[in-house]
Amino acid sequence: MDILIRDLDYAVDINLNVYKNIDILIRRDEDSKKISIDRGRNLLEKSNLDKKDLKIIDGDKKCALPGLSNNHTHIPMTLLRGIADDMILQEWLREKIWPNEGRLTGEDVYYGALLGCLEMLRFGITSFNDMYFFPEEIVRATKEVGIKGTVGFPIIDFGTPQCKDLDKLLNNCEKFIKEYIAEEKINPVVAPHAPYTCSKDTYVQCREISQEYNVLLHTHLSETRYEVVEMENKIGMRPVEYLESIGILGDNLITAHCVWITKEEVKILAKHRVKVVHCPGSNMKLASGGVMPLVEMLREGVSLSLGTDGPASNNNLDILEEMKIAALLHKAHRWDPTVGDVDTVLRMAFNSESIGFENRDIVLLDLNSPHLRPVHNIKSNIVYSANGNDVDTVIVEGEVLLENKKFSKIDDKYLRNIYHKVNSIIKKFN
Ligand SMILES: C[C@H]1O[C@@H](n2cnc3c(O)ncnc32)[C@H](O)[C@@H]1O
Ligand SMILES: [Zn+2]
Secondary structure: OEEEEEEEEEEEOOOOOEEEEEEEEEEEOOOOOOEEEEEEOOHHHHOOOOHHHEEEEEOOOEEEEEOEEEEEEOHHHHHHOOOOOOOOHHHHHHHHHHHHHOOOOHHHHHHHHHHHHHHHHHOOEEEEEEEOOOHHHHHHHHHHHOOEEEEEEEEOOOOOOOOOOHHHHHHHHHHHHHHHOOOOOEEEEEEEOOOOOOOHHHHHHHHHHHHHHOOOEEEEEOOOHHHHHHHHHHHOOOHHHHHHHOOOOOOOEEEEEOOOOOHHHHHHHHHOOOEEEEOHHHHHHOOOOOOOOHHHHHHHOOEEEEOOOOOOOOOOOOHHHHHHHHHHHHHHHHOOOOOOOHHHHHHHHOOOHHHOOOOOOEEEEEOOOHHHOOOOOHHHHHHHHOOHHHEEEEEEOOEEEEEOOEEOOOOHHHHHHHHHHHHHHHHHOO
16 A cells, blocks of 8 residues: 655655655555655645555654665674673674574574564664574564565684584575575675685685675674784785785675775775775774774765674664764764764665665654754754654555554564563573
């Protein structure tokens, strides 16, 4: 059914134009699956639409914005939220995260992913880019919740207890891609974990798979100083230079972090049109030190977006919060309040194109709260004053998945069951 949102106080579109006192009409052609979005005043009166053919949503005291995109995460790590705080990345992974991940079953990952998808939907995230074990379970949860997922098949071939027979892993990766490649709301991708856990041959084979099926390659890159120093000591190159030397950089590569990179490396990323996901909350929490060079990346035209990283290093999946973190971090870092401006972070938060999804989703924020009044500049209120809890309604590909802060496809009884399952899964951790 077509959807009409009437009498919105504000709307911000994907090009960051602002509208006041506007209606939005969302129409979905069931044959072509095409979505059209029209904005205008009194659309019902002006069109030949019949009220009874429409789902009408009251936009009074609400602001519409495009769907938010969480472009680097590990959703099932909801299960590990709060298990290990205040540690640096290598200790955090080796001492707490990897040993506990070794205890997870596919069913556990499914419930962790369900919880994470619901959290994201509740916070207005309509697409995400993930990398985690049992990716087919992440697909299952994503489809059940109804949001869009770019789901990475993780490849790790040394250094962690999760390493498996590489040939078998790559075979399974191909099977995974074949199984989901035709899905409308799922993009299967290859996800070699990081240069410190994957060999040169592994990266090369992952790239070959990504080229054969024309899918993205998703990896962690230059997250910590330790990673850079270790690589310089071992092979005399920095991580970006290394990946360039083995032919991995290209416009199908999406990299998370890129914190410890030089101006030269920024130029290399730009030259190869690599997509970079900024995860400021996780970088600060894991004390990765350094700050992703936002100004230099923008200057060179690198495609940028935002990610929360996993909920065990953030510790939530809230892109509205991440926008503010990003904006503040860069101002403090550069002693310059113009860096990380409102438009820059909004553009990053709406960037679902980088993970293969056109953004035709709509999120409504409830402005009926003291912290969102008055409105001098709605984009400022979105970035600096709002948070995920202010999301009221979410429409993904023409389907209402959240309305009045309630999930349309998941009832309260099922939600309690998910919480209960999660509580029993975490008993096995230590
Ligand atoms: C898929 C694996 O990636 C691990 N992981 C989660 N967060 C990070 C991070 O910030 N850097 C590197 N690796 C990370 C996750 O626990 C899985 O083992
Ligand atoms: Zn990560």
